[in-house]
Amino acid sequence: MADFDWKRLVAGIAPVLGTALGGPLVGAAVAELGAALLDNRDATEDQLAAALSTGRLGPEQIVAIKQAANALTIRMRELDIDVLKINQAAEDAYLKDMQDARARQVATRDPTPQVILGVLFLLWAGTFAAFYFGTLPADDFIRALIVRAYATIETGLTGAIAYFIGSSRGSKASGDAVRKIAEQAQR
Known part of the structure; x- marks a missing residue:
């Protein structure tokens, strides 16, 4: 198991x-x-x-x-x-780290994140095209390596996109903050 x-x-x-x-x-x-x-x-x-x-x-x-x-x-x-306070502190630290990364990006105007996003997109598109138009090798091990590489590229692409447009975790934190404010207003 x-x-x-x-x-x-x-x-x-x-x-x-x-x-x-x-x-x-x-x-x-x-x-x-x-x-x-x-x-x-x-x-x-x-x-x-x-x-x-x-x-x-x-x-x-x-x-x-x-x-x-x-x-x-x-x-x-x-x-x-308070377990909830400890977990909230960990969540706040994670979000602050993300905000710091974005603030660094704004301050330095470093093109590296855009380059990484572009490279990952090209790798993803190329691998997807190879799957769609090509034939996978007959060897199960090689095929598994290719599929694993595609999944790794896709995960990296998802992370790179989340860097620019935010993540569901950030959206959840925003939603939680709004709910908390609404609950306090009702009291």
């Missing part, structure tokens, strides 16, 4: 743990889950994945996961740690 996403499973049962597992509090979340599921606060993520990937998630395990979420919540309150 190499594709098993145990963190998503835990997040579906206990969203507080899912949030913690995806951020800087992963150690605390793993410790609480280890204590609840394996009676071992020093359990590793691999041990938790093995315990949850058996395919038989029983009521005892579900209750244990919810108990771990409660224990983590209590522990965070005792330490006066």
